[in-house]
Amino acid sequence: MRVGIITTCALSVLAAVAVMRPGEASARDLTVAAWGGSSQAAQKKLYYAPFSAKTGTRIVEDSWSGGIGILRTKVQGGNANWDLVQVEADELNLGCEEGLFEKLDWTALGGRERFVPGAAHECGVGSVVWTTGLVYDANRFKDGPKNWVDFWDLKRFPGKRALRKGPKYTLEAALMADGVEPKDVYKVLRTPAGVDRAFKKLDEIKKDVVWWTAGAQGPQLLASGEVALANIYASRALSANRSDGRNFKVVWNQSVYAIDYFVILKGSPNRAKAVELLSFMTQPEVQKDFPGEANQGITTIAANKQVPKAVSANLPTDPENEAVALALDVDFWVDNVDQLTQRFNAWASR
Amino acid sequence: MTAGAVTTARAAPGGPAHRPLDASLGAQLRRADRGRQIRALLLVAPLLLFLFVNFALPLVLMLAKSIDGREEARALARTGAALASWDGRSAVPDAAAKALVADLGDLRGTPALSMVANRLNYDVNGMRSLVLKTARRLPPSGDATLAALGSIDPLWQRPEQWAAVLRATDRITSFHVLAAVDARRDPAGGITMLPPQQGVMREIFLRTFWIASVVTLACIVLGYPVAYLIASATPGWASVMMMAVLLPFWTSLLVRTSAWVVLLQTNGIVNKGLQGLGLTSAPVPLVFNRTGAYIALIHVLLPFMILPIYSIMKSVKPDYVRAAVSLGASPVTAFRRVYLPLTLPGLASGTLLVFVSALGFYITPALIGGAGDQMIGFFIAYYINDTVNWGMAAALGGLLLLSTAVVFLVYTWLAGSSSPAWRS
Numbered sequence: 001m002r003v004g005i006i007t008t009c010a011l012s013v014l015a016a017v018a019v020m021r022p023g024e025a026s027a028r029d030l031t032v033a034a035w036g037g038s039s040q041a042a043q044k045k046l047y048y049a050p051f052s053a054k055t056g057t058r059i060v061e062d063s064w065s066g067g068i069g070i071l072r073t074k075v076q077g078g079n080a081n082w083d084l085v086q087v088e089a090d091e092l093n094l095g096c097e098e099g100l101f102e103k104l105d106w107t108a109l110g111g112r113e114r115f116v117p118g119a120a121h122e123c124g125v126g127s128v129v130w131t132t133g134l135v136y137d138a139n140r141f142k143d144g145p146k147n148w149v150d151f152w153d154l155k156r157f158p159g160k161r162a163l164r165k166g167p168k169y170t171l172e173a174a175l176m177a178d179g180v181e182p183k184d185v186y187k188v189l190r191t192p193a194g195v196d197r198a199f200k201k202l203d204e205i206k207k208d209v210v211w212w213t214a215g216a217q218g219p220q221l222l223a224s225g226e227v228a229l230a231n232i233y234a235s236r237a238l239s240a241n242r243s244d245g246r247n248f249k250v251v252w253n254q255s256v257y258a259i260d261y262f263v264i265l266k267g268s269p270n271r272a273k274a275v276e277l278l279s280f281m282t283q284p285e286v287q288k289d290f291p292g293e294a295n296q297g298i299t300t301i302a303a304n305k306q307v308p309k310a311v312s313a314n315l316p317t318d319p320e321n322e323a324v325a326l327a328l329d330v331d332f333w334v335d336n337v338d339q340l341t342q343r344f345n346a347w348a349s350r
Numbered sequence: 351m352t353a354g355a356v357t358t359a360r361a362a363p364g365g366p367a368h369r370p371l372d373a374s375l376g377a378q379l380r381r382a383d384r385g386r387q388i389r390a391l392l393l394v395a396p397l398l399l400f401l402f403v404n405f406a407l408p409l410v411l412m413l414a415k416s417i418d419g420r421e422e423a424r425a426l427a428r429t430g431a432a433l434a435s436w437d438g439r440s441a442v443p444d445a446a447a448k449a450l451v452a453d454l455g456d457l458r459g460t461p462a463l464s465m466v467a468n469r470l471n472y473d474v475n476g477m478r479s480l481v482l483k484t485a486r487r488l489p490p491s492g493d494a495t496l497a498a499l500g501s502i503d504p505l506w507q508r509p510e511q512w513a514a515v516l517r518a519t520d521r522i523t524s525f526h527v528l529a530a531v532d533a534r535r536d537p538a539g540g541i542t543m544l545p546p547q548q549g550v551m552r553e554i555f556l557r558t559f560w561i562a563s564v565v566t567l568a569c570i571v572l573g574y575p576v577a578y579l580i581a582s583a584t585p586g587w588a589s590v591m592m593m594a595v596l597l598p599f600w601t602s603l604l605v606r607t608s609a610w611v612v613l614l615q616t617n618g619i620v621n622k623g624l625q626g627l628g629l630t631s632a633p634v635p636l637v638f639n640r641t642g643a644y645i646a647l648i649h650v651l652l653p654f655m656i657l658p659i660y661s662i663m664k665s666v667k668p669d670y671v672r673a674a675v676s677l678g679a680s681p682v683t684a685f686r687r688v689y690l691p692l693t694l695p696g697l698a699s700g701t702l703l704v705f706v707s708a709l710g711f712y713i714t715p716a717l718i719g720g721a722g723d724q725m726i727g728f729f730i731a732y733y734i735n736d737t738v739n740w741g742m743a744a745a746l747g748g749l750l751l752l753s754t755a756v757v758f759l760v761y762t763w764l765a766g767s768s769s770p771a772w773r774s
Contacts, residue, residue, distance in 0.1 A: 067735035094738075097464040097482065160616075165721050210638045211721040225617045226638075331479060338737050339475045339548070345729075346550035348721030349557075 036063035042293035096123035119299035124261030129297030133255025148177035159228025165211035238295035258328035416744035419523035430519030438537030451494035526745035562708035573655035581663035643719035662696030
């Protein structure tokens with residue numbers, strides 16, 4: 001009897017070890033990791049569900065909130081459980097150089113020229129175009145702010161301000177508030193004097209700032225009246241308008257936009273299926289409905305043409321919005337994020 | 351172990367009459383003891399092995415990252431050798447430029463290039479793109495002079511960049527550990543402090559310990575009476591109060607933190623209540639500042655204080671205090687001389703639990719504190735996840751571990767010397 005129990009235990013341990021063997025990874029379903037929220041909900045509705053229905057490929061979803069460290073650990077650990085990941089541009093650049101992502105065959109994806117500038121990268125396919133900019137509650141201010149100079153004007157627009165707890169997007173806004181033209185922002189920020197200038201400008205409103213860390217905090221801060229003006233993600237604010245009946249206005253003037261990308265993690269056992277899904281997601285007739293759902297821009301030229309004006313007016317890819325906006329300088333941030341974050345934290349502590 | 355010690359102690363005082371037998375008996379006892387100890391050791395061996403493989407080893411490996419510069423040193427081996435005699439100020443010899451071109455040529459197209467570029471960028475801003483750009487446009491090795499590098503980017507003509515390269519060629523590097531205390535090596539090899547506008551780590555460490563101390567103190571003040579109330583209540587009430595303590599304890603940390611934001615915000619319930627009662631005329635800033643961080647941290651950690659104190663209080667018989675009072679002690683004296691010393695072990699473990707947990711917090715202060723209320727855990731996570739500067743994360747983690755260990759030692763020493771109850 002006793003021997004029987006021990007044998008059973010040993011056998012079940014052996015069985016468990018066999019199941020957990022790394023080689024079994026190839027049997028898992030195509031796994032996609034994106035950024036959650038309204039954006040991922042729209043991806044599920046318009047991309048993943050129809051793709052599964054059409055091809056019979058099961059898709060497992062996961063969500064994350066960025067960080068090249070996580071991808072490096074997954075890939076170099078040798079048993080990544082994600083195949084397709086939506087990454088920000090700095091992760092795309094860093095990860096591509098480090099060899100964390102599969103190089104893409106652009107002829108299989110229908111050619112780079114199908115995409116808006118910057119969306120076709122050797123390691124990634126542009127998935128969404130997002131914006132961070134000045135957002136306010138139109139119920140609170142009838143004649144709202146028009147630019148970052150207004151954002152700094154505590155007399156005309158009394159109340160607190162929400163800014164991201166970090167130097168990214170914050171220093172850009174500060175320089176534009178100090179009269180720097182959008183096209184010159186990164187030129188100025190690349191000089192030590194320019195960085196000093198940005199922090200000096202931030203000093204002016206420092207005691208009136210509420211710092212946010214998670215994207216979801218932005219609309220909440222505005223909705224609760226905690227802040228009067230905010231520099232937050234436009235899509236989050238516009239989604240709150242639709243789901244919670246808010247009246248948030250996005251000021252496209254001097255907003256900052258960037259592209260997110262889908263990448264395939266190096267050594268993915270589902271590589272072929274991932275490429276298939278990438279092709280599916282970038283078909284214009286599939287992609288064209290995405291902005292209406294997620295309030296984010298899309299990356300193929302043909303799909304952008306099919307977006308109705310009522311929707312595209314709320315997108316960073318609209319020509320009128322793009323003309324007055326600033327493209328996030330990824331190279332600048334990859335080089336400087338360490339030191340500027342440290343400087344930001346030192347500044348914030350005082 | 352303790353049982354073995356007791357057995358030996360009992361066996362030792364042998365009378366003179368048993369002297370001939372004593373030696374062999376002692377040996378037998380010792381052998382029996384040793385056998386018991388070995389069996390006990392074998393029983394816990396899997397646990398010890400598990401702890402070593404899953405806890406001690408990764409910890410040591412991670413901490414070693416803070417001083418490990420071998421990968422960089424290997425990647426830049428030739429450059430390091432060529433720069434060995436350089437004084438850190440004068441023009442860099444052409445041999446060093448040639449060596450760098452050779453090293454970068456080998457690194458091109460491998461993940462190691464990115465690793466080296468990142469490591470240099472931690473030291474001097476912009477080195478990452480400088481190295482990647484240089485690697486893309488390497489001059490032919492016969493033509494690899496300083497001037498040739500300078501024509502790729504004039505930054506190569508400045509000694510700062512080369513000093514950074516030299517610093518990255520140490521096999522055992524003090525770079526991250528120094529950076530963790532806002533210091534760095536200057537080109538001459540001495541240690542200089544960072545200018546105050548960049549140095550932030552020491553302040554964050556002090557802040558972390560300060561916040562943890564305030565939170566611990568508040569938890570003692572709030573938790574001790576609550577534990578007493580639960581311990582002395584009727585079983586019915588005690589279980590109701592216990593539920594009130596445990597329910598938030600089981601709720602997700604993130605949910606509790608967000609709930610506090612909702613309660614404490616400018617137009618939140620607390621502020622509306624204060625204004626409704628006429629206590630304040632304008633909303634009090636309770637959130638996105640230190641006050642909010644304290645409130646949320648104290649709430650999250652309070653159960654860790656109440657539970658150990660409660661469990662000790664339950665074991666203290668009310669007879670002791672009654673006896674003290676019947677012998678003429680005032681209630682205050684009875685509490686101070688009898689009850690408090692008896693419950694001190696609970697208080698001590700609660701304090702330690704709360705203090706050490708508070709040191710590692712980062713989500714709660716990140717969501718509910720201001721920009722100046724971040725604790726060291728936030729920055730360790732930042733270096734691990736966002737910038738992948740694991741050397742720096744390891745150095746910060748090591749410092750936190752070290753200072754926590756010091757606090758722990760001081761604490762056990764204090765607790766051990768002040769209360770006999772604690773020692774048992």
